[in-house]
Amino acid sequence: MRWLGLDVGTKTIGVAVSDELGFTAQGVETIPSGDEQPNVSIKRLKELIELYQPSQIIVGDPKNMNGSTGPRAESIHRFAERIERKTGLPVVLWDERLTTVSAEQTLISADVSRKKRKQVIDKIAAVFILQSYLDAHPQKISGGGTDE
Template sequence: MRILALDVGDKRIGVAVSDAMGWTAQGLQTLEKSSKDKLFSSLRSILEQYNPEKVVIGLPVNMNGTLGPQAEKVKQFAQELKDIYSGEIVYWDERLTTVSAHRLMIDGGVRRTRRKQKADKVAAVLILQSYLDFLNNKKKEG
């Protein structure tokens, strides 16, 4: 049962995948959004390789709980993703994941130039791990 996570930004998309047991998230890569064809070709390859049960997409919710323009862009991207992926798509509140990703990398001694390249992938890992923890806690309760 693999789950894929995407952190969709204006310029890049961070990609993470769960282990087969659905316990841990690993960062895969960061995709550039320079060409739509190239982006969706890369996503198609990732989907074919990992065959995820579902895709979790980080939804940028405002601090007051409302959805802003960036959330609408993410939802539009998810609609386009449905052209190449027929499984379940789940939106997951990603508030502050990019901030947390940068903080983790600063604490880890990652240089500023490298942080920008890695932030989206690390944010995707944080989104996915949060979702996996939610699922696993739900199983324990039920």
């Protein structure tokens, strides 16, 4: 079973996917988003869903530091509902506070240039969002043996 993770920005959507066992998240790509290209992003998401066959989509929920939601979060919630309608897959909103900051710090510590960071930041943030979700929801592997 796989999960697809999304970091939805105003200009791009970072995409990550889990391994089949749901242990780790890997970055896939960054696709155009925003008001200028909403159909492009939905079309590409459908292609990625066809390719990876996720059972669920995890979308970063940009809550304020105090836990409240603002206009950006409301916009993301509408986009998540649209993804759910268009793909037929369940969508879970997952707290993404500080994921972009963490992704930026990780890229800086890896000595990635500013130009390159700008190109991959949303994809890395999607990895952080999805990995956070996977860590909070460990998958149970059913084997042929007995439970101990």
